[in-house]
Amino acid sequence: MRLAEVAVPIPLGRAFTYAVPDALAERVQPGVRVLCDFGRRRLLAVVVTVADRELAPALVGKVRPIVAVLDAEPVLDAELLPFLRELGAYYFAHIGEVLRLALPSVEREQVRALGEQGLLGTARVREVGGRMRQVARAVPAPANPGAVPRGQASAILEHLRASGDHEVTDLVASWGNARAALKRLVAAGLAEIVEREEDLDPFFANAVPRDVPPEATPEQDTAVAAITAALDAGAARGFLLHGVTGSGKTEVYLRAIAACRAASRGALVLVPEIALTPQLVSRFRARFGDDLAVIHSGLTDRERHAMWQRLRGGQVHVAIGARSALFAPVTRLGLVVVDEEHDGSFKQEEGTRYHARDMALLRAHRAGAVSVLGSATPSLETEALARAGRLGRLVLPGRAHRAAVLPRVELVDLKRIGAGPSGHKLLSLPLHRALERTLAAGEQAILFLNRRGFAPAVLCESCGAIAECPACAVALTFHRPRGGRVRCHYCDYDSSVGSCAKCGSARFSLEGLGTERLEETVAQAFPTARVARLDRDVAAGEGAEAVIARMRAGEIDVLVGTQMVTKGHDLPRVTLVGVVNADSSLALPEFRAAERTFQLLVQVAGRAGRADRPGLVIVQTRDPEHPAVAFAARHDVVGFIERELADRQELGYPPFARLALVRVEAMDEALAADTARAFADRAAATEPVVSGDIDVQGPAPAPLARLRGRYRFRVQLRGADRARLRLVLAALARLRDELHDRRVRVTLDVDPVQMM
Ligand code: ADP
Numbered sequence: 117m118r119l120a121e122v123a124v125p126i127p128l129g130r131a132f133t134y135a136v137p138d139a140l141a142e143r144v145q146p147g148v149r150v151l152c153d154f155g156r157r158r159l160l161a162v163v164v165t166v167a168d169r170e171l172a173p174a175l176v177g178k179v180r181p182i183v184a185v186l187d188a189e190p191v192l193d194a195e196l197l198p199f200l201r202e203l204g205a206y207y208f209a210h211i212g213e214v215l216r217l218a219l220p221s222v223e224r225e226q227v228r229a230l231g232e233q234g235l236l237g238t239a240r241v242r243e244v245g246g247r248m249r250q251v252a253r254a255v256p257a258p259a260n261p262g263a264v265p266r267g268q269a270s271a272i273l274e275h276l277r278a279s280g281d282h283e284v285t286d287l288v289a290s291w292g293n294a295r296a297a298l299k300r301l302v303a304a305g306l307a308e309i310v311e312r313e314e315d316l317d318p319f320f321a322n323a324v325p326r327d328v329p330p331e332a333t334p335e336q337d338t339a340v341a342a343i344t345a346a347l348d349a350g351a352a353r354g355f356l357l358h359g360v361t362g363s364g365k366t367e368v369y370l371r372a373i374a375a376c377r378a379a380s381r382g383a384l385v386l387v388p389e390i391a392l393t394p395q396l397v398s399r400f401r402a403r404f405g406d407d408l409a410v411i412h413s414g415l416t417d418r419e420r421h422a423m424w425q426r427l428r429g430g431q432v433h434v435a436i437g438a439r440s441a442l443f444a445p446v447t448r449l450g451l452v453v454v455d456e457e458h459d460g461s462f463k464q465e466e467g468t469r470y471h472a473r474d475m476a477l478l479r480a481h482r483a484g485a486v487s488v489l490g491s492a493t494p495s496l497e498t499e500a501l502a503r504a505g506r507l508g509r510l511v512l513p514g515r516a517h518r519a520a521v522l523p524r525v526e527l528v529d530l531k532r533i534g535a536g537p538s539g540h541k542l543l544s545l546p547l548h549r550a551l552e553r554t555l556a557a558g559e560q561a562i563l564f565l566n567r568r569g570f571a572p573a574v575l576c577e578s579c580g581a582i583a584e585c586p587a588c589a590v591a592l593t594f595h596r597p598r599g600g601r602v603r604c605h606y607c608d609y610d611s612s613v614g615s616c617a618k619c620g621s622a623r624f625s626l627e628g629l630g631t632e633r634l635e636e637t638v639a640q641a642f643p644t645a646r647v648a649r650l651d652r653d654v655a656a657g658e659g660a661e662a663v664i665a666r667m668r669a670g671e672i673d674v675l676v677g678t679q680m681v682t683k684g685h686d687l688p689r690v691t692l693v694g695v696v697n698a699d700s701s702l703a704l705p706e707f708r709a710a711e712r713t714f715q716l717l718v719q720v721a722g723r724a725g726r727a728d729r730p731g732l733v734i735v736q737t738r739d740p741e742h743p744a745v746a747f748a749a750r751h752d753v754v755g756f757i758e759r760e761l762a763d764r765q766e767l768g769y770p771p772f773a774r775l776a777l778v779r780v781e782a783m784d785e786a787l788a789a790d791t792a793r794a795f796a797d798r799a800a801a802t803e804p805v806v807s808g809d810i811d812v813q814g815p816a817p818a819p820l821a822r823l824r825g826r827y828r829f830r831v832q833l834r835g836a837d838r839a840r841l842r843l844v845l846a847a848l849a850r851l852r853d854e855l856h857d858r859r860v861r862v863t864l865d866v867d868p869v870q871m872m
């Protein structure tokens with residue numbers, strides 16, 4: 117009997133067995149989408165495997181047949197499908213949910229056809245089709261025509277007869293009342309209105325002039341040669357491309373991709389946040405033109421689908437995008453690039469919690485492709501792979517523009533140095549003076565501060581209580597707009613200030629400094645300067661791209677912002693970067709706090725003095741001796757890595773150990789705690805924990821103990837041996853899958869990044 121294992125898009129770990137009816141035998145193959153009945157529902161699912169075999173006696177008479185097949189060819193091909201299965205297995209994720217990450221939408225025609233054959237049943241399918249446009253046409257030989265209406269209707273009819281079909285909206289544009297007139301023409305049987313799919317092609321819309329590649333530096337040449345040699349050898353080789361900011365890593369990627377294309381293979385490029393790097397994308401566009409698919413969250417379903425089809429069909433061979441572009445169906449994959457590989461945004465923090473950088477290595481390896489992880493501040497994980505010889509190391513030691521040198525970094529010890537003329541502690545005298553000089557020279561400055569909003573805490577003046585979010589265990593942030601609001605940065609809570617929840621007083625003081633307040637403080641201190649802000653609040657309105665464009669056009673003198681200003685913008689007129697408070701990210705209760713802070717400091721410092729003007733970076737801190745700060749000030753990436761690796765080894769943290777978290781969340785605190793306890797107990801009963809190879813911590817409340825009304829607990833697993841850790845995780849995954857309490861949410865987080 118022919119049986120298929122089918123993954124259904126519901127949170128159940130395994131695939132399910134269905135019978136393949138003879139009539140569908142030809143078409144049911146791995147990677148095609150099918151409709152099948154699951155309980156009382158009809159679902160869209162994906163075939164994982166097909167085999168002729170005996171049915172287990174217990175299943176005889178119980179397997180149901182596959183109802184219909186949607187695709188003539190697999191939508192997940194022989195490269196992607198096994199990769200996704202391995203990804204799912206690595207993260208102990210539900211196979212249906214994993215496959216969903218890579219599935220295209222279903223075309224409207226297909227859905228319509230299934231509906232007409234009565235096969236759709238209760239299935240709800242996310243369909244994609246063109247925007248329909250209404251087209252008016254004259255009926256060529258009307259059977260029983262009514263009298264030709266007069267006036268506008270007759271003019272329109274004549275127009276249609278003379279010059280063919282017209283879109284209704286065009287007719288409205290010329291005649292205003294065209295809709296009413298058309299209605300009369302249709303009623304008279306003289307004209308008809310048909311729906312046609314809009315013929316839209318989002319990728320080839322505006323041509324971009326091609327660039328002329330600069331002559332490569334010797335270091336770039338060496339790096340490209342190593343990558344090309346690996347491509348030629350057809351080896352699944354990986355590289356760490358370690359180059360200081362502005363060293364020309366992008367040029368290395370571009371050349372490597374060109375070499376890959378010359379060998380008729382495809383390439384995939386992952387970048388941290390594509391909306392923030394339009395400039396990077398335009399450099400790829402300028403080199404590869406129409407051969408590039410840009411995948412980003414702003415695409416409509418239809419655009420995304422068209423992109424998917426072009427890649428899948430082999431018309432486009434290079435894809436660039438953020439995390440989810442990992443699943444782009446690039447054919448004959450030859451090269452995978454991960455730019456800024458250290459960036460935390462490569463980790464998906466909901467649903468299937470995969471790490472796109474780690475999985476990019478896996479996908480490349482399976483596909484026999486070359487991988488390149490690029491960064492100025494490599495993650496310790498990647499550094500460890502390079503040290504173990506599992507990644508080749510390529511180094512770009514200097515900036516590409518000969519004249520551009522790394523900026524001078526000056527530390528301002530906030531314990532000793534007070535406020536400048538503005539009177540605000542966090543605008544110290546040295547920072548104030550440096551801003552003055554920069555403005556006087558007609559150059560630009562960036563001020564980086566990790567907190568958006570006006571003030572990060574709202575304090576009751578009579579009882580001293582801090583205003584907290586009613587749904588989360590976090591302080592509310594005061595925001596300026598709309599007469600002042602308090603907002604929670606973790607949920608959607610947004611309210612006017614009101615009165616103290618503890619004592620009812622309505623007098624508050626605003627504590628601390630957020631980007632809104634910094635913007636205001638700087639604007640007051642430098643009344644003639646043009647000051648602007650870039651953070652998530654601005655990005656949601658004007659858009660990050662617009663702010664960066666104004667900065668590049670020289671319409672802004674001082675740009676104040678959060679992490680968004682640290683991303684790889686190439687802004688040649690920026691000569692001063694101020695890090696307003698380096699300590700805020702050091703204080704986070706995460707074992708990567710120092711690494712993150714270091715990376716942030718080096719990246720933001722990299723914004724200064726990119727072209728031919730020397731840059732200055734001022735870092736304000738209460739802890740200038742902290743290694744993350746001190747090494748960043750010396751641009752000593754290797755020194756920091758050595759020091760931090762030693763610390764991690766001593767404390768037994770990644771990359772010397774492997775971590776996993778069980779996260780448990782529920783509205784009911786006791787339920788969340790009890791469930792977490794059950795997981796800790798189950799872990800404790802497993803052999804690797806009993807024998808001491810894997811260490812269990814918790815259950816304990818998460819650092820963010822309550823979010824969106826849910827209490828959060830966690831159990832941490834840690835051990836040096838991956839296989840031993842996986843044994844424990846397998847037991848916990850079984851427990852998770854046996855748990856049928858809808859009030860609790862249990863997530864396994866393998867190789868966690870966010871520890872909060
Ligand atoms: P990274 O990606 O390492 O931060 P970029 O690729 O953005 O560096 O390069 C920094 C700047 O140097 C860019 O303006 C780029 O056009 C320029 N550049 C890169 N390679 C060369 C080269 N070989 N010759 C001249 N300029 C170059």
Ligand code: ZN
Pocket residue numbers: 576577578579580581616617618619620621
């Ligand atoms: Zn109070």
Ligand code: ZN
Pocket residue numbers: 585586587588604605606607608609824
């Ligand atoms: Zn909240």
